[in-house]
Amino acid sequence: MAFHLRGTVLPDGVVRDLWILGDRITFERPSGAVETVADGGFLLPGLVDVHTHPGVRDEDGASSFDAGLFAEQIAAHRDAGTTALRFPGLLGEIPAELRDAPGSPRMITAGRWLAWAGLSRSAPFHTVAEDLVAAAVAEAKAHDGWCKLMGDWDFEAAAVPYALLREVVDGVHAVGARVAVHCQSAEGVLHAARAGVDSIEHGMGMPEECVGIMAAHGTTFVPTLTAFAGSAPRRTGDTPRDRLWREGHRTLIRRVREAYDAGVTVLAGTDSAPFGNVAGEVGHLIAAGLPAEAAVGAASWSARAFLGLGGLTEGGLADVTVHDADPRREPGVLRHPRRIVLRGRVVR
Numbered sequence: 001m002a003f004h005l006r007g008t009v010l011p012d013g014v015v016r017d018l019w020i021l022g023d024r025i026t027f028e029r030p031s032g033a034v035e036t037v038a039d040g041g042f043l044l045p046g047l048v049d050v051h052t053h054p055g056v057r058d059e060d061g062a063s064s065f066d067a068g069l070f071a072e073q074i075a076a077h078r079d080a081g082t083t084a085l086r087f088p089g090l091l092g093e094i095p096a097e098l099r100d101a102p103g104s105p106r107m108i109t110a111g112r113w114l115a116w117a118g119l120s121r122s123a124p125f126h127t128v129a130e131d132l133v134a135a136a137v138a139e140a141k142a143h144d145g146w147c148k149l150m151g152d153w154d155f156e157a158a159a160v161p162y163a164l165l166r167e168v169v170d171g172v173h174a175v176g177a178r179v180a181v182h183c184q185s186a187e188g189v190l191h192a193a194r195a196g197v198d199s200i201e202h203g204m205g206m207p208e209e210c211v212g213i214m215a216a217h218g219t220t221f222v223p224t225l226t227a228f229a230g231s232a233p234r235r236t237g238d239t240p241r242d243r244l245w246r247e248g249h250r251t252l253i254r255r256v257r258e259a260y261d262a263g264v265t266v267l268a269g270t271d272s273a274p275f276g277n278v279a280g281e282v283g284h285l286i287a288a289g290l291p292a293e294a295a296v297g298a299a300s301w302s303a304r305a306f307l308g309l310g311g312l313t314e315g316g317l318a319d320v321t322v323h324d325a326d327p328r329r330e331p332g333v334l335r336h337p338r339r340i341v342l343r344g345r346v347v348r
Contacts, residue, residue: 001032001033001034001035002019002020002021002032002034002035003019003020003034003035003036003037003341003344003346004017004018004019004020004029004034004035004036004037005017005018005019005020005036005038005039005043005320005322005341006018006036006038006039006040007038007039007040007041007043007322008041008042008043008326009043009312010042010043010044010045010296010300010301010312010326010327010328011293011297011300011301011311011328017029018043018312018320019034020318020320020341020344021344022318022344023317023318023343023344024315024316024317024318025312025313025314025315025316025317025318025320026314026315027314037339037341038322038338038339041322041323041324041338042322042323042324042325042326042327043312043320043321043322044296044300044320044321044322044323044327045300045301045304045310045311045312045316045319046081046082046083046084046300046304046319046320046321046340046341046342047080047081047082047083047084047278047279047300047321047334048082048083048085048086048267048268048299048300048303048304048307048309049077049082049084049085049086049268049269049270049278049281049299050085050086050088050199050267050268050269050303050306050307051088051201051222051224051269051270051271052085052086052087052269052270052271052275053087053088053089053090053271054069054070054073054074054077054085054275055067055069055070055073055090055091055092056090056091056125057069058124062124063091063124063125064091064092065090065091065092067092067095070092070094070095070098073275074098074104074105074107076274076275076276077105077276077278078104078276078340078342078347079276079340079348080276080277080278080279080335080337081321081337081340081348082105082276082278083105083106083321083340083342083343084105084106084107084108084304084307084309084319085105085107085108086107086108086109086110086146086269086307087107087108087109087110088146088148088180088182088199088201088269089110089111089112089113089125089148089182090110090111090112091112102342102343102345103342103345104343105342106309106317106319106343107144108144108146108307109143109144109146110139110140110143110144110146110147110148110180111139111140111142111143111146111147111148112127112148113125113126113127113148113150113182114126114127114129114132114135114136114139114147114148114149114150115127115128115129115153116128116129116132116149116150116160116164117129117130117132118158118160119150119152119153119157119160123150123153126150126153132149132160132164132167132168133164133167133168133171135147136149136168136171136172136179137171137172137174137175137177140172140175140177140178140179141175141177145176145177145178146177146178146179146180147168147172147177147178147179147180148181148182148201149165149168149180149181149182149197150181150182151165151181151182151183151188151189151191151192151197152182152183152184152185152187152188153182153184155185155240155241155244155245156240156241158187159183159187159191160188160191161191162190162191162194162195165181165191165192165194165197166194166195166196168195169195169196169197178198178199179197179199180197180198180199180201180222181197181199181200181201182201182202183200183201183203183204183206184202184203184204184205184248185204185205185244185248186205186206186207188205189203189204189205189206189207189210190207190209190210190213192219193210193213193214193217193219196217196219197217197219198219198220199219199220199221199222199267200214200219200220200221200222201222201224201269201271202222202223202224202228202252202271203221203223203252203255204228204245204248204249204251204252205247205248205251205252206251206252206255208255208258210255211255211258211259211262211264212262214259214262214264215262215263215264219264220264220266220267220306221255221256221259221264221265221266221267222266222267222268222269223252223255223256223269223285223288224269224270224271224272225252225253225256225281225284225285225288226270226271226272226277226280226281226284227270227271227272228248228249228252229249229284230272232245232246232249253287253288253289256285256288256289256290257288257289257290260289260290260294265302265306266290266294266298267298267299267302267306268281268282268285268295268298268299268303269281278299278334279299279331279332279334279335281298281299282295282296282298282299282331282334283295283331283332285298286331292328292329292331293328295331296327296328296331296334299334304319317343318341318342318343318344319341319342319343320339320341321334321337321339321340321341322337322338322339322340322341323336323337323338324336324338
């Protein structure tokens, strides 16, 4: 049976009828039985969290991948209307029974967190690579065309050298894949931006000059404001790390709007718990100065375009959330979808 939805299709803002046949959208009424599942409201291309790490369990100073926890946390994403997820760093492989399950969000993984051998080894979840270029290419080939690098880690340690990052980017691009880089220091962000990475994750302490460099290279910015909004206020000490953390968070907020104004694509990723809170990230992006429409797009149509998933178009993937009000004017409605359609199935 086909499903029928009628409402204001975003981002175009045009009232239309659409039908879902299997996992595809059509604007032509099909023959046969049709069930109307939404009549009125606003139809949004399914939400996306482009930076989340489900399934990580930390115990006794060690990190491990817990398949059961992973299943719980991606279900929390789905139940909030998040229909696609990018994992820039996982400690294990996605369980085969969940990867393409009808009730699972679409998943794009970048494999492990890869760390340069000269970087601090203090994080238990890093995979230290003696040959970073070869490791990055291997991860990208094995994991949906993405790899994830640690561009820096400890504030007191040097970032990965620019020349090495450039080699990684060239090597990964040569096989048609993309590079996401964790950056939290000024040096780390500058090296990543100059190297032409595909996405800068976090970006605390970003120097102003990076904005123009990112725009020139087409680098996407994923600031993960949700994570820092919770942790920065707790950094009340006077250690160098505390001071850098607080100032880095303030800088991060300024750079979000500057990047957007320069034409950089800014996307929504939460990084941390609670899972299923990309609507909260949209709120943080708006507070940082993004226009509401751009902030909603950062968790919907813009994010889907970035990941190659598409929007509500003829033949497009059948991921739709239905909202009672226009989220471009009332972003809070993202937290309360009336209907969730995922992979062509009504899950709410």
